[in-house]
Amino acid sequence: xxxxxxxxxxxxxxxxxxxxxxxxxxxxxxxxxxxxxxxxxxxxxxxxxxxxxxxxxxxxxxxxxxxxxxxxxxxxxxxxxxxxxxxxxxxxxxxxxxxxxxxxxxxxxxxxxxxxxxxxxxxxxxxxxxxxxxxxxxxxxxxxxxxxxxxxxxxxxxxxxxxxxxxxxxxxxxxxxxxxxxxxxxxxxxxxxxxxxxxxxxxxxxxxxxxxxxxxxxxxxxxxxxxxxxxxxxxxxxxxxxxxxxxxxxxxxxxxxxxxxxxxxxxxxxxxxxxxxxxxxxxxxxxxxxxxxxxxxxxxxxxxxxxxxxxxxxxxxxxxxxxxxxxxxxxxxxxxxxxxxxxxxxxxxxxxxxxxxxxxxxxxxxxxxxxxxxxxxxxxxxxxxxxxxxxxxxxxxxxxxxxxxxxxxxxxxxxxxxxxxxxxxxxxxxxxxxxxxxxxxxxxxxxx
Numbered sequence: 001x002x003x004x005x006x007x008x009x010x011x012x013x014x015x016x017x018x019x020x021x022x023x024x025x026x027x028x029x030x031x032x033x034x035x036x037x038x039x040x041x042x043x044x045x046x047x048x049x050x051x052x053x054x055x056x057x058x059x060x061x062x063x064x065x066x067x068x069x070x071x072x073x074x075x076x077x078x079x080x081x082x083x084x085x086x087x088x089x090x091x092x093x094x095x096x097x098x099x100x101x102x103x104x105x106x107x108x109x110x111x112x113x114x115x116x117x118x119x120x121x122x123x124x125x126x127x128x129x130x131x132x133x134x135x136x137x138x139x140x141x142x143x144x145x146x147x148x149x150x151x152x153x154x155x156x157x158x159x160x161x162x163x164x165x166x167x168x169x170x171x172x173x174x175x176x177x178x179x180x181x182x183x184x185x186x187x188x189x190x191x192x193x194x195x196x197x198x199x200x201x202x203x204x205x206x207x208x209x210x211x212x213x214x215x216x217x218x219x220x221x222x223x224x225x226x227x228x229x230x231x232x233x234x235x236x237x238x239x240x241x242x243x244x245x246x247x248x249x250x251x252x253x254x255x256x257x258x259x260x261x262x263x264x265x266x267x268x269x270x271x272x273x274x275x276x277x278x279x280x281x282x283x284x285x286x287x288x289x290x291x292x293x294x295x296x297x298x299x300x301x302x303x304x305x306x307x308x309x310x311x312x313x314x315x316x317x318x319x320x321x322x323x324x325x326x327x328x329x330x331x332x333x334x335x336x337x338x339x340x341x342x343x344x345x346x347x348x349x350x351x352x353x354x355x356x357x358x359x360x361x362x363x364x365x366x367x368x369x370x371x372x373x374x375x376x377x378x379x380x381x382x383x384x385x386x387x388x389x390x391x392x393x394x395x396x397x398x399x400x401x402x403x404x405x406x407x408x409x410x411x412x413x414x415x416x417x418x419x420x421x422x423x424x425x426x427x428x429x430x431x432x433x434x435x436x437x438x439x440x441x442x443x444x445x446x447x448x
Contacts, residue, residue, distance in 0.1 A: 074427025111308035126253025127282035131293035134279030137263035138170035148207035155180025162214035217383030226256035248355035268342025292326030358382035361428035
């Protein structure tokens, strides 16, 4: 069907039926000063369908994508390999057009996919239960803070400054219209300071939110924080940006998290100019009724056949109304399918291979850095901060890297305006090979 199927005769006929002479007569209720005159928009002449395809194809070819570059970008969006079968599966009509499973008897495929997604996410994060996804990690983190306030009936939220700046900003915005205290605790260098977090806990604290590995890639011990939360009867919330890490290091569940939230983008979802992403939210079983979003379950029907159901539905409209735990009323169902397909394909061993290669690539890069470029100290997963002598030298390197088709990292002041403008957030994935690292090191020679 054409987008505008009406002929001039059709338009004239419709206008005549309304006793109008022209299209502009439809807008007479709008004051004349707000009308656009012909030519005001400065639009080009109409093109044929073939002309439109050619125009947009030429524009798209100007885009830079990962296939043309060596990518060391991170900060919450990572260049992991996506097997071709993932795109094939989510492009099938029955998945691509599936919507909210209000009627389980005709939504078995959607419900089964979400159930399997939940099962794999719960297993990967080491948590008891996962919901059927959130919008993305930032809103998932904010929802976790609200969830912790409901569970503990306390109001203070402590946030580590080493949590992704976007997660922090959205959470602060969520809480800004609610009673209670929101506190951000500074880090040491580019690492989470657990002692400072513990010192901020008091009897009004609902939860402490940390990121693990943190935004700067740091891996650290959470045992002392877990003990402090137990003493104060508050929750420990662990956020994460790349869940492939948990195939190699301790999972949030193993660290003692009450709630774990983060991004599922690394699980078979391409970078895609920043979206769409996939928000993950998991928790301990005893908190499941305070969880936002949906939970799908598996059961048997009256004939003993396996079936899938919408076990918990917490949205605000027809289901729970004023008792709703969240206003989030949609999930990233298609992205859940992509993630479930990816995890099924990879399995335990391949996910561990992805994590191992990602971490090893960072180690190789850091071990060969010139003396005038310093990497953040301490254990890191696959992300770290490189510090230059000054902003001028850093920017000179970035310019040289771009000439060599290298996305060399993210200037930290672009994400956090409190940062000194000489730092670069750098990430490696399994896509980074020795040749990429050598090219990166060669580009650094411009500031030697």
